[in-house]
Amino acid sequence: AQKITQTQPGMFVQEKEAVTLDCTYDTSDQSYGLFWYKQPSSGEMIFLIYQGSYDEQNATEGRYSLNFQKARKSANLVISASQLGDSAMYFCAMRTGGGNKLTFGTGTQLKVEL
Amino acid sequence: EAQVTQNPRYLITVTGKKLTVTCSQNMNHEYMSWYRQDPGLGLRQIYYSMNVEVTDKGDVPEGYKVSRKEKRNFPLILESPSPNQTSLYFCASSLRPGQANTGELFFGEGSRLTVL
Numbered sequence: 001a002q003k004i005t006q007t008q009p010g011m012f013v014q015e016k017e018a019v020t021l022d023c024t025y026d027t028s029d030q031s032y033g034l035f036w037y038k039q040p041s042s043g044e045m046i047f048l049i050y051q052g053s054y055d056e057q058n059a060t061e062g063r064y065s066l067n068f069q070k071a072r073k074s075a076n077l078v079i080s081a082s083q084l085g086d087s088a089m090y091f092c093a094m095r096t097g098g099g100n101k102l103t104f105g106t107g108t109q110l111k112v113e114l
Numbered sequence: 115e116a117q118v119t120q121n122p123r124y125l126i127t128v129t130g131k132k133l134t135v136t137c138s139q140n141m142n143h144e145y146m147s148w149y150r151q152d153p154g155l156g157l158r159q160i161y162y163s164m165n166v167e168v169t170d171k172g173d174v175p176e177g178y179k180v181s182r183k184e185k186r187n188f189p190l191i192l193e194s195p196s197p198n199q200t201s202l203y204f205c206a207s208s209l210r211p212g213q214a215n216t217g218e219l220f221f222g223e224g225s226r227l228t229v230l
Contacts, residue, residue, distance in 0.1 A: 004156075033217055045204065045221035052216065091156060093219075099211035100164060101172075102147065102219065104157040 002027045002096050006105035013082045013112055020067070021077040021108045023092030029053075033095040034075040036066065039107070040088040048090075051075060082112045116141045120205050120222035127195060128230050135190045135225050137205030143220070145208045146188035147172070148180065150201040151224075157204065163188055164210070195229040202226050 003026040013019040025034065036048040051059045051066045059066045067076040079086055092105040118139045127133055139146065147162035149172075159172030163182040177199055179191040188207075192199060203225045211217025 006156075033211060035216075035218065037219075037221075043202070043224050045206075045219075045224075047218050047220075050216040050218060093157075095211060095217050099145065099208075099217050100162060100170065102159055102162075103173075104149075106154060106156040 002029075002094060002101060002103040004092050004094055004103050004105035006092055006108050008108045009106070010109040010111070013079075013110065015084060015112055015114055016081050018078060018080045019082055019110065021079070021090050021092075021110065023075045023077065023105060025073050025075060025092075025094050027094060027096050029096040031096075031098075034066070034068070035093040035095065036064070036075075036077045037091045037093060038086075038088045039091065045091075049077065079110075084112050084114070086110060087112045116220070118205055118207055118220050118222040120203075120225045122225060123223060124226050126228045126230065129196055130194050133192050133195060133227075135192075135203055135205075135227070137188045137190065137222060138186050139188075139205075139207040139220070140186065141207060141220065142185065143207035144185070144210050145217075146182065147206050147219070148178070148188070148190045149204045149206065150174065150199075151204060152201050160190070160203075192227075195227075197229045200227060200229050 005024045032053045034051045038046045065078045089107045148160040149157040161180040163169045205222040206219040
């Protein structure tokens with residue numbers, strides 16, 4: 001069975017600091033994709049970044065980077081230079097089963113402080 | 115504008131009164147899926163569809179039905195809603211994952227359902 005674990009229910013970070021949100025996954029599939037989504041208080045789901053299981057380089061998108069450690073089955077999100085607008089819930093997700101199956105973690109609530 | 119549209123956005127109903135939450139996408143996506151979001155549980159997959167007339171159960175299908183008669187539409191049907199179906203519901207769509215795309219999900223804005 002597929003599983004995503006986010007062990008940090010809530011985190012605080014100072015503005016302009018970097019923060020790492022943890023995500024570990026479990027799957028027996030060899031081919032899978034890992035995603036991070038942001039959910040601000042308004043409720044919409046915003047795609048941030050993607051990492052394929054066969055990608056050799058860590059994905060980066062602007063201030064977001066994904067620290068992919070395949071052997072440890074971890075896919076941590078790193079946000080550099082945090083901004084107040086980064087305060088939101090962050091979900092790690094995994095796509096497996098040829099794309100049919102999507103599993104989400106329970107989320108990490110990030111609060112950026114002045 | 116590329117989007118996934120859900121209706122209604124908010125609904126309060128009573129136990130047993132059948133309801134349908136509509137979902138429509140204008141991106142010609144093959145894959146569509148429904149999720150429910152509950153505090154502390156994240157998003158859980160209810161049903162998904164890989165193409166027209168092809169649907170399958172996700173992790174929490176009990177109490178729900180879906181249909182996919184057209185590529186753009188994927189309604190979620192609650193035949194006899196119960197209070198434990200009070201939740202925030204999301205519809206999402208994507209291309210089929212492959213070499214040309216990541217299979218990124220595009221989400222609707224969510225439908226907040228309360229069953230009394």
